[in-house]
Every structure is written in C-alpha cells, then in structure tokens.
Amino acid sequence: MRFFKGILQKVDQLLTGRRPLDEELLEELEEALVQSDVSFRTASQIVEKLREEARNRRISDSDGARTLLQEIIAGMLAEGNAPLGFSPEPPSVYLIVGVNGTGKTTTIAKIAHRLKKQGKRVLLAAADTFRAAAIDQLELWGQRIGVEVIKHRERADPAAVVFDALQAARARKMDVVIADTAGRLHTKVNLMEELKKIGRIVDRELARPPDETLLVLDATTGQNAVSQAEQFGKVVPLTGIVLTKMDGTARGGIVITIKDDMHIPIKLVGVGEKMDDLEEFDPKAFAEGLFA
Ligand SMILES: Nc1nc2c(ncn2[C@@H]2O[C@H](COP(=O)(O)OP(=O)(O)O)[C@@H](O)[C@H]2O)c(=O)[nH]1
Ligand SMILES: [Mg+2]
Structure with a gap:
C-alpha cells in the first residue's frame, strides 16, 4: 500500500x-x-x-x-471489515452510488476488471441515464476491459436498465451485475427516490437487496464526505465505502472518521485513474503506512 x-x-x-x-x-x-x-x-x-x-x-x-x-x-x-460479498445465488448485484465526480464509473470499471481477472462473468448496467456521455463512458470502459454493458437511451428510467441487466444476467448466467447510477446531489429528494426504486427492482427480481450498495467517496473532499455518507445512508442501506483518489491526498484522516462515525466498512480504495488502481482495504497495512 x-x-x-x-x-x-x-x-x-x-x-x-x-x-x-x-x-x-x-x-x-x-x-x-x-x-x-x-x-x-x-x-x-x-x-x-x-x-x-x-x-x-x-x-x-x-x-x-x-x-x-x-x-x-x-x-x-x-472492526466489521469484510471483502466484497457474493450471493450463493448468482447474479450478485452491486449498486454503486455517490455524488458526481467522486469516481463511480471509474470504480465500476476497476471492480469489473478485478472480478474478471478472478474468472467471474461480469455485466455492467448503465443506470446513469442522466447524460449520454455517462453511458458512453461506461461503454468505453466495458470495451477496454472486455465486459458487456446493458444500456438504454439517455433519460431512460434507471430502474428499467437495472431490470434489463438482471434479466440478461440470468439468461447468460453472469456472476455479478454492477450498476452505475447518476451522480446526484445528496440534497435532491427526487433523485434519491430514484435510487430507492432501483433497490426495489433488485428486491423484487432477486428477492433480496443488492449484495453490495457501495458509496463512492472522494478522499480529497474531507469532511464533506462524511455528510455525503450520512445523506446517502438515509436513503439506501450502505454496505460499504469505496474511497477514491487516495493517491491525491495527504489528509487521509477522513478514512478513520468515516469508519468511526458511520460504522460502514471501507472495502476498496482507489489510488489512480487506471483500471488496476484499486486496492482492497487492509486496515493493518493502512495504519502502518500512515506514518511509516
Ligand atoms: N487520481 C485519481 N483519480 C480518480 C480516481 N478515481 C476516479 N478518478 C478520476 O475522477 C474523475 C471522475 O471519475 P468518474 O468515474 O467519471 O466519476 P463519477 O462521476 O462518480 O462517475 C475522472 O477524471 C477519474 O479519472 C482515483 O482513485 N484517483
Ligand atoms: Mg459516472
């Protein structure tokens, strides 16, 4: 690390x-x-x-x-640290949420790349339908890492994209579906409602909640990240945090605060813009590296 x-x-x-x-x-x-x-x-x-x-x-x-x-x-x-969870009944579903620009789409590509290397069959859902560019961005990543992307048109219902992705995943015996979502201001009620709806679709289709709902936080935003975690946590049950841009901060104390305040495990850490720039969070190595 x-x-x-x-x-x-x-x-x-x-x-x-x-x-x-x-x-x-x-x-x-x-x-x-x-x-x-x-x-x-x-x-x-x-x-x-x-x-x-x-x-x-x-x-x-x-x-x-x-x-x-x-x-x-x-x-x-x-405390409570655990790697990404998999369901015994595939597909496992990971929902990726967070504010715009925190690194959701990049993180999805990194996770997909990592899972693929482990031999898993991965499908991506372009449920950030807010801008066409967001769909294109995920698709480009999909091509680069060799993973298929299920998409609809711009402004389509994100829950419908997730629904289609789940159907496709079942039909093609995929192991994991990772859903991108629109970056939203955590203060926008209607956008937050959209997230709940995606959760409900997963619930209905798989008879269980998403196996992971990962909140992506930009480590360089400091205390603001804590408020994002609070707001998102009120809308969807978060199972873990991905802290991105740890390569760009000398103030990594936010890691400790988020863990201590929110009691949400930090699962992964982003350390760059490339597909391999993702590390599993290892508390001991992390603490030792803090002032090595
Ligand atoms: N340095 C660095 N940049 C990152 C990291 N993760 C994402 N980024 C960059 O942050 C910007 C926003 O990322 P994106 O995935 O589009 O964010 P989204 O809006 O949440 O989907 C892009 O320029 C990424 O390359 C990271 O771990 N380190
Ligand atoms: Mg994005």
Missing part, C-alpha cells in the same frame, strides 16, 4: 525525532489528526486511548507512541 505513505503527514512529523510523550505532544497530536481530516470527536477518542494505553504499558516517548497509535487506528479500522 505504497500510496498510503505519509497521508497523515502532520502526525508523522510530530512523531519523528525522539521526544517525550507528554500532555503537550498529546495535544499536538490531536490537533494534527484534526488537520488531517479526522473529526474532533474521533481525534479526541484516539488521543484518549493513546494516553490510557501509554500509561498502562509505560510508554513514554514518541517512538512508542507511533507504534501504539498505529495499533489503535488499525483496531478502529478493522
């Missing part, structure tokens, strides 16, 4: 060079966490744990604090 090196740069700087682990350092650490996009609440929780554990284990300098902090963060992130 080379990309994660230094995403808590401010914290790293504080712990570099030996110094005593005293109240002053603890305070500075809390501030550095907040500056790295960890929320106040989570940052003070982390520092409180650090203070307590340091006392218990008689750790008194910044070197020890570094290891301890890594342990604490890894522990927080590991």
Whole structure:
C-alpha cells in the first residue's frame, strides 16, 4: 500500500525525532489528526486511548507512541471489515452510488476488471441515464476491459436498465451485475427516490437487496464526505465505502472518521485513474503506512 505513505503527514512529523510523550505532544497530536481530516470527536477518542494505553504499558516517548497509535487506528479500522460479498445465488448485484465526480464509473470499471481477472462473468448496467456521455463512458470502459454493458437511451428510467441487466444476467448466467447510477446531489429528494426504486427492482427480481450498495467517496473532499455518507445512508442501506483518489491526498484522516462515525466498512480504495488502481482495504497495512 505504497500510496498510503505519509497521508497523515502532520502526525508523522510530530512523531519523528525522539521526544517525550507528554500532555503537550498529546495535544499536538490531536490537533494534527484534526488537520488531517479526522473529526474532533474521533481525534479526541484516539488521543484518549493513546494516553490510557501509554500509561498502562509505560510508554513514554514518541517512538512508542507511533507504534501504539498505529495499533489503535488499525483496531478502529478493522472492526466489521469484510471483502466484497457474493450471493450463493448468482447474479450478485452491486449498486454503486455517490455524488458526481467522486469516481463511480471509474470504480465500476476497476471492480469489473478485478472480478474478471478472478474468472467471474461480469455485466455492467448503465443506470446513469442522466447524460449520454455517462453511458458512453461506461461503454468505453466495458470495451477496454472486455465486459458487456446493458444500456438504454439517455433519460431512460434507471430502474428499467437495472431490470434489463438482471434479466440478461440470468439468461447468460453472469456472476455479478454492477450498476452505475447518476451522480446526484445528496440534497435532491427526487433523485434519491430514484435510487430507492432501483433497490426495489433488485428486491423484487432477486428477492433480496443488492449484495453490495457501495458509496463512492472522494478522499480529497474531507469532511464533506462524511455528510455525503450520512445523506446517502438515509436513503439506501450502505454496505460499504469505496474511497477514491487516495493517491491525491495527504489528509487521509477522513478514512478513520468515516469508519468511526458511520460504522460502514471501507472495502476498496482507489489510488489512480487506471483500471488496476484499486486496492482492497487492509486496515493493518493502512495504519502502518500512515506514518511509516
Ligand atoms: N487520481 C485519481 N483519480 C480518480 C480516481 N478515481 C476516479 N478518478 C478520476 O475522477 C474523475 C471522475 O471519475 P468518474 O468515474 O467519471 O466519476 P463519477 O462521476 O462518480 O462517475 C475522472 O477524471 C477519474 O479519472 C482515483 O482513485 N484517483
Ligand atoms: Mg459516472
């Protein structure tokens, strides 16, 4: 996880060079966490744990604090962590949601590419019908990775696209259907209703909810990502988060906050624009890389 090196740069700087682990350092650490996009609440929780554990284990300098902090963060992130789920009754259905520009379509291509390499039969549903360009973009990715895309015309009912994709997937014995959706402002009620409708179609056709409803969040948007997670979480039950653009941030603290605040597992991490730039989220490696 080379990309994660230094995403808590401010914290790293504080712990570099030996110094005593005293109240002053603890305070500075809390501030550095907040500056790295960890929320106040989570940052003070982390520092409180650090203070307590340091006392218990008689750790008194910044070197020890570094290891301890890594342990604490890894522990927080590991809770409830799980890889992408598959249904015993194919096709498994993944619904990809999130605000415009966060990286949904790119992420779908990356996931499809990864699954295909694992030998799975994947079908994409172009249920972002809002703009013709969005359909074209998914289709282009489909061609590149060699995966078929089910599409309708621009402005067609997204739920109808998903319906068709499910039918096609069954007929062709596909393993996984991944549905793109229109990027919507989480404040737009009617657009959010559309998402619910897609969920209902999956429910009706498969007699179960989507196997994954993944919220795509742009790691560079900081606290705004938390509010997106809250809003989307009210509309559809989210099963996981994909954090994109981790290659472009030195403030990866948002990962910790989202996990701690929302209790939604982070499943995948986007680290670039190419089809291979997707990593499974490994809490321990992540925490170790934070200030390696
Ligand atoms: N650097 C970087 N760019 C990304 C990543 N994921 C997506 N992007 C870029 O973000 C932009 C928006 O992506 P797109 O998939 O179209 O977002 P959508 O509107 O949510 O479907 C594109 O230029 C992508 O190449 C990532 O992990 N890292
Ligand atoms: Mg898109």
